[in-house]
Amino acid sequence: MAKVAVTGVAKFDDPAFATLVGHRTGTGQSLDRRRSGKALPIIAERLRPLPVDSGAMEETLRPVDSQARPAPIAGGAADSTEQSPSPAGSPYSASTPARATTWWWTAFAVLFAACLLYPALATPAKVRDRFDPSVGPTLDGMAFMTRAVYQDQGRNILLEHDREAILWMLGSVAGSPVIVEANTPLYRWGSRVAMFTGLPDVVGWDWHQRQQRGSVQDAAITKRLADVKTIYSDPRPEVAQQILERYGVQYVYVGELERAYYPAAGLGKFERYAGVYWDTVYENEQVRIYRVRE
Numbered sequence: 001m002a003k004v005a006v007t008g009v010a011k012f013d014d015p016a017f018a019t020l021v022g023h024r025t026g027t028g029q030s031l032d033r034r035r036s037g038k039a040l041p042i043i044a045e046r047l048r049p050l051p052v053d054s055g056a057m058e059e060t061l062r063p064v065d066s067q068a069r070p071a072p073i074a075g076g077a078a079d080s081t082e083q084s085p086s087p088a089g090s091p092y093s094a095s096t097p098a099r100a101t102t103w104w105w106t107a108f109a110v111l112f113a114a115c116l117l118y119p120a121l122a123t124p125a126k127v128r129d130r131f132d133p134s135v136g137p138t139l140d141g142m143a144f145m146t147r148a149v150y151q152d153q154g155r156n157i158l159l160e161h162d163r164e165a166i167l168w169m170l171g172s173v174a175g176s177p178v179i180v181e182a183n184t185p186l187y188r189w190g191s192r193v194a195m196f197t198g199l200p201d202v203v204g205w206d207w208h209q210r211q212q213r214g215s216v217q218d219a220a221i222t223k224r225l226a227d228v229k230t231i232y233s234d235p236r237p238e239v240a241q242q243i244l245e246r247y248g249v250q251y252v253y254v255g256e257l258e259r260a261y262y263p264a265a266g267l268g269k270f271e272r273y274a275g276v277y278w279d280t281v282y283e284n285e286q287v288r289i290y291r292v293r294e
Helices: 015-024 054-061 096-130 159-172 192-197 206-212 218-233 237-247 256-261 264-272
Strands: 009-011 039-041 149-152 155-158 178-180 249-254 278-283 288-292
Touching (some): 159 278, 159 288, 178 237, 206 218, 218 237, 218 264, 237 249, 237 264, 249 256, 249 264, 256 264
Parallel strands (some): 178 249
Antiparallel strands (some): 009 039
């Protein structure tokens, strides 16, 4: 075994040097720090020469291309970026994530296609259920009334009569006078004159009034409902006249819906006292409209 003498100059107070020499000489002891600062020749006879592979050294000194990836070592481990094969007997493989993604996209496409069926199939069915196809496409919101028959309180009400009266009011009544008409349970034909003419009513859809007018006491809405019932039900014309004056009513509407909800004795006073408390300004087969005298 060859011995190599290494001669050099170093300071004994260098910890790195002291540790290195102590390790290489096999003594396991650090150099004496008491001689710190003195330069001495050092001979490490027990240092063995390290084998040097000239090919590896040449490869190490070759310039490194930052963009190039190192070639895999023959017979060594595979590139860490490559997918390692699954263990034998494992239910998973390299293609498992891809198959799962494909399955989810397929399920999404099927569900999305099923959702598209609803507007395609439900819209025609809804139109057939809520609209009269015989009327045809139109922007006239009252066109359906020419053929519609409304059922309420055990009566069949032809809406054509209301349509004719409403058209007369749209063309003949100026300004925004207050009207009175029948009040019905929610989601029925009540307040139809106010809706189609835009004229103010004594009370419209009572739940909307309770819900949207927070400053109005609930009792005030209830009182108006009771007053409308009294106007049509009480046979005394002077009682009706007082209530009409209280709300500033100018037009009283009496149609088939009013006859379905209020007694004939109360409705009869409008015809009997026409020319006294009010005047008949419009009539057709089923509708009478009275203008209240001032």
